[in-house]
Amino acid sequence: MNIARTPGSLDLMPSGYLVTDNERSILYANRYALAQLGHDDLGGTPLFDIFTLASCILFESYIAPLLLKEGACDEIQLTLKAADGSKRSVVTNIRRDETDNNRVHWTFINASQRDKLFQELIDARNLLEEKTRFLEARTVTDDVTGLPNRLSVTQYLTERMSNPTLAQSQFVVLFIDLDGFKSINDTYGHAVGDQFLKAVGQRLARSLRASDLVARYGGDEYVVLLQQTADTANTNTLMIQRIVNQLNTPFQINGNTLSVSASAGATHYPQRSSVESEQLIRQADQAMYKAKLAGKNQIRWFDPDWENSQRTQHELTAQIRQGIELNQFLLHYQPKINLKSGTVIGLEALIRWQHPNRGLLMPGDFLMHIENQQIELELGDWVIDTALKQATQWHQRGLPLPVSVNVSGFQLMDPQFLERLTALLYRYPDLPRQHFELELLETCAIDDSMNIANVIASCRRMGLLVSLDDFGTGYSTLSHLKDLSVDILKIDRSFVQDMLTNPSNIAIIKGIIGFAKAFDCKAIAEGIESADQQAALLQLGCQTGQGYHIASPMPGESIETWLTGRPASTKP
């Protein structure tokens, strides 16, 4: 290309056009370029003379390597210097011509419009930043108290627990719930209530160290994170006590003197097993709830073992419910006999669980884990129903064997117990009621405040027999026994077991037999394991009994075989 013979048309071009040599000297500048930069001539001028220093750096570090490697470079924004020292913002496209001594061709257009748009973009960004900060502050702060809110404290906990350095640190999560806040709201209105909540937050915040944190969790609940400096629970409790006690001092709100107390639950971090932030707060919340139940204005620590046992219980409950559906439960029956004649007088139904993994389970393996829970009632109903069915079958087959089932105090105290029992009995109208017996632990029957005596009386009015199981272990008083009015007293196996070696047990057994006579009920001995015990009981005047010596509990279908093997006189 010969610059000297370039037609004048380049001067008519409404954009800047430059040609530089490979030494970065300007060989040609069109009229537009000269006009923009305020020069008459730029021939021979070093390129960098019309570049700002920033553009020089950009050229050296970006444009020059790019031109060397790829030969072209598009839409680069640069700042040029005009003759009067003013700056021109331009956008350039650049080409290197390998065929012509590596001359470089530049076109540029004014970038002032682009700069204006960019400035608007910067303004928009700043505005957006400001709004984002505002929104972030709003989403993490509680409006009423100005404290961090629920979301914020949970996030903080999560971040802290996932931070490898901070996760090592020990801290306490404290859940505080105000006692009696609702009445402040009701009496003085929400405006005062809100001011009160704010004052509580401020007081809590003042009682903390810089490393601690207080947040409003919701309603009248606050969560406090305490950095643990001392490693003893005692010190922690004292610290928590101090924080909670601060709230006992009355507050002055709008001329009103307002008082509350607070219940607090606390939990530790770290724990033996891994926990999550929300779980920690829930633990502290649970402990707080216990504090409330314990009479408010108290502090309770969360017990991780309790949570584990809860979990086991939930699993067990689900398994039992499934076990009922899948017929994994069954009843074994232990014969009761007349000790003198050997005649079978009845059978005690005892629950067994054919567990798919653990094999045949005895009542002691699972019943204690479901005490006082709904599932205990469901299983209890199953036992009654199954025993009734079995007794009916025997009755229909000419075996009039009374069957007894064990009933817990919790079952008896259930308001629907009598109703459900009636419904179950109704299913088996053929069975004489006196052939069905409820065995109740003496210990359960002692607490007459629960109206157990009335329930027992109702059962007897239905025609059922009622016995007191494990009798002699429950410290019944004479007057209590009189009120209870049962049909049978079952002498506890512990007295029978060593009656032959322990004279005081003989005295107790004599006493129980005496009670039974006095209250017009029968006595039956449990746990007879030898012929000598059987003989001794007979001698003391006890006519009936059960135990391994007589027969072990056995499946219902084995009973008939067992009976067949006995002398004819002993059959029912």
Next chain:
Amino acid sequence: MDDVFIRQRNNVKVFGNGERVLMFAHGFGCDQTMWRFVTDTMQRDYRIVTFDYVGSGESDLSAFNSTRYATLEGYADDITDILEALNLTGVTLIGHSVSSVIGMLAAIKVPERVSQLVMVCPSPYYLNDPPEYEGGFERDDLEELIDLMDKNYIGWANYLAPLVMGSRAGPQFVHELSGSFCSTDPLVAKTFAKATFFSDYRSVLPNCTTPTLVLQSRIDSLASVKVGQYVTDHLPDGHLKILDTEGHCIHMTDHNQVETEIRAFASAR
């Protein structure tokens, strides 16, 4: 650290024949391919190691950490990581521009691994500090540079992306690197630019006892001869060679001269 991880992270290339190992470190703005004019011929006689700093070229962008790479020490750690991963000792480390200083920091950190330094167009400080020191630039010039980088590197949509995505998203990169020469992520480029142009490493020069060749371009608007002289004067074992060249990328524009000097320096020891 896992050497495979380091090799991938820094896109490390090892090639060439020879006993002596030459490691080439690229400067601000581009990547290791800047060195290909020199390495194309030198690989016949030397074992060559080239790489991209994290954030540049075809490095693993996900390894970028704006705290680590806010200072040149972070980039020096890239070099020492590579030297350790490849278990190299007695290396001649050649750095262009800012990598002269980065190389010096690496040599101070692992002197047993770096036996020679070549600084191509170095500057320990780009700002003027009158009367003793003329870095060549005023603060306004460098602020303008950052502004120009904003305007050139950042797609306008990306300019708002971090805000739209939210600060919690962390330093994630929403777009793929185009992979083309010199393209750089805006955050990475600005971080590198700030580390390069606003830091002052003059006081570190006397701590570098490694024999150092300073290759100075006769006319270089980024690093003047005065700056090259200053560097040489303050290095305990520095040797200045002023080349009759113009510009800052002399390893590309005048690679034959640069190669000759590197060969002479590497074989002299």
